[in-house]
Amino acid sequence: MREHDSVPLSDFHEYPLAEMIARSQTFYREIKRRHTIRSFSDRPVSREIIENCIRAAGTAPSGANHQPWHFTAISSAKVKKAVRQKAELEERAFYDEGKGGEIWLNALQPLGTDADKPYLETAPWLIAIFAQRRGGVNIEQQQKNYYVPESVGIATGFLINALHHCGLATLTHTPNPMKFLNEICRRDPGERAFLLLVTGYPAADATVPEHALIKKSLDDIATFME
Numbered sequence: 001m002r003e004h005d006s007v008p009l010s011d012f013h014e015y016p017l018a019e020m021i022a023r024s025q026t027f028y029r030e031i032k033r034r035h036t037i038r039s040f041s042d043r044p045v046s047r048e049i050i051e052n053c054i055r056a057a058g059t060a061p062s063g064a065n066h067q068p069w070h071f072t073a074i075s076s077a078k079v080k081k082a083v084r085q086k087a088e089l090e091e092r093a094f095y096d097e098g099k100g101g102e103i104w105l106n107a108l109q110p111l112g113t114d115a116d117k118p119y120l121e122t123a124p125w126l127i128a129i130f131a132q133r134r135g136g137v138n139i140e141q142q143q144k145n146y147y148v149p150e151s152v153g154i155a156t157g158f159l160i161n162a163l164h165h166c167g168l169a170t171l172t173h174t175p176n177p178m179k180f181l182n183e184i185c186r187r188d189p190g191e192r193a194f195l196l197l198v199t200g201y202p203a204a205d206a207t208v209p210e211h212a213l214i215k216k217s218l219d220d221i222a223t224f225m226e
Contacts, residue, residue: 034164036171036212038113039203040123047075049166050125050199057159063146068132069155069194072185075125079184083128083196084120086180087173091115094176110211119171123200128181129156130191152194163199169206171198 015023054071062068074080094100095115100108120126131152136143145151160170178193187193 031161031164034160035169035208037169037202037206037208038119038171039206040119040169040171040198041201041203042122042124043201045124045168045200047073049168050127053159053162053166054127056162057155060151060155060158062151062155063148065137066135066143066145067137067151067155068135068145068148069152070130070132070187070191071159072128072130072181072187073125074128074185077121080121080123080126082184083126083181084117086184087117087120087175087196088115090175090177090180091117111209117173119198120173120196122203123171123198125199127159127197127199128185128187129159129194129197130181130185130187131194132191134190149194156195156197159197163197168199169202172196173198 050073054073057069057071058067060067074083092115095105095113129152131148132145133148134142135145156172160172163170173196175196178196181187181193181196182189182191
């Protein structure tokens with residue numbers, strides 16, 4: 001290993017094997033309860049919860065530790081309305097004007113999605129996630145960032161897990177294109193809108209599509225070479 005500045009690993013916790021297995025089972029049972037929903041309550045969610053979950057996302061690994069992400073958390077009713085209006089313009093082109101194509105629309109049909117996105121206004125928080133092509137470990141740096149989609153994807157996974165862990169539901173929304181988010185969120189044009197994450201409490205009548213409950217088995221998604 002090349003010489004570099006370092007500090008001792010002091011916050012790693014090792015567990016007995018039986019506890020490790022139990023913790024892995026507990027985590028699986030908890031994350032298995034995470035579902036994407038499209039009916040949110042307007043019940044408020046404390047900003048402190050969102051801040052802590054974004055802090056958790058910010059601990060994700062990234063190329064050269066440049067942390068090439070920015071999270072814009074939106075609770076303003078005015079801004080959420082603007083996001084919905086712009087998003088639905090793109091969604092109508094996708095669903096109603098043929099932009100999505102027959103194959104893609106057929107794949108989405110079991111999920112019951114369409115161009116109407118009322119949850120963008122109903123949910124207490126929208127989190128617009130931006131990927132930064134340039135940056136660095138310090139905010140003022142403008143170096144090339146590395147493995148940007150991979151890094152931002154991992155951080156987004158951390159964020160979804162954190163929100164679920166503290167008792168909130170989520171929806172990943174990706175209108176295409178998403179350049180309107182740069183304008184609404186006042187982000188640099190050099191950043192790319194990666195994903196819009198909707199979060200809050202489920203509505204009382206929230207449902208989960210049966211299609212979404214179909215998960216591939218361990219044998220289908222993993223190979224062990226021992």
